[in-house]
Amino acid sequence: MVVDGICGPQSWNALVEADHRLGDRLLYYRDPMMRGDDIAELQRRLGQLGFDPHWVDGILGPRTQRAIQQFQQNAGLPDDGVIGRSTIDALDRLTSRTTGQLTIAEVREHERLRHQPNRVEGKRIVVGDTGELPVIAQAIARRLRQVGADVLSFSTPDLGHQARTSNQWNGDIYLGVTLAGDNFGVSYFAMSGFESVGGRALAQRCSAALAPWLAEPAPTMPMRLSILRETRMPAVWCRIGPGSTVVPRAPHIARALADAITDWCLDPGLQ
DSSP states (O other): OOOOOOHHHHEEEHHHTTTTTSSSOOBBOOSOOOOOOHHHHHHHHHTTTTTOOOOSSSSSOOHHHHHHHHHHHHHHHHSSSOOOOOHHHHHHHHHHHOOOOOHHHHHHHHHHHHOSOSSTTTOEEEEEEEOOOHHHHHHHHHHHHHHHHEEEEEEEEEEHHHHHHHTTOOOOEEEEEEESSOEEEEEEEEEEEEHHHHHHHHHHHHEEEEEEESSSOOOOEEEOOOOHSSSSEEEEEEEEOOHHHHHTTTHHHHHHHHHHHHHHHOOOOOO
16 A cells, blocks of 8 residues: 555555455355455465466456366365365465465466567557546657557546456556655555566566656555556556656656566566
């Protein structure tokens, strides 16, 4: 969470989700989908064992349900998709041997990036802002289109809409920018036991590119913001400011971020 002293919807949701530990409640697929830190822990453990929930986002959707059922089948349990005591006991027995192992989602992202064409042409890139920096977002989009990328752009504070539409569009990269008064930084998705390797590398490129143009540093930060965890692609969220610095330098900032994305497409910097 961003430390701003305000308990807004994002902070409240994080507090509610953090209240749950695996085993505190029955977990199952429903509408609306269940959310929480216990589900993220479940997804991480399933992924370490090779059962694919697709992403570690703390949301129990259809793919996580299928991974649960596949695990239950392999463990000789009823494949009802419900996480109760017997399923947790089986997970405990098996995951005690896999400490520190990458999840299948991390391996898949790494391999996809390693084998993708190293070019920006044809990449599907999403550029979003919350309505505060449309000039910068539009300039980034224009520059990326000039080098051959397909670009989808947003200017709305509804980050849930941005994430859903980005996924439906099958974006390859998401870059978000917003104006901030403090707590500047470039965030990528990470939580206990899981991180987006592509997001981290992209955040590092963006942070370095911004440094000459900002009055204060914008360091890379692992975070679990909803826009980062709900997008199914390498994603970064740039909180830049103050406005007195950003506005007059908008063309330079836009060029720096667009070039950082281009450089990342040419070389994702995977170790």
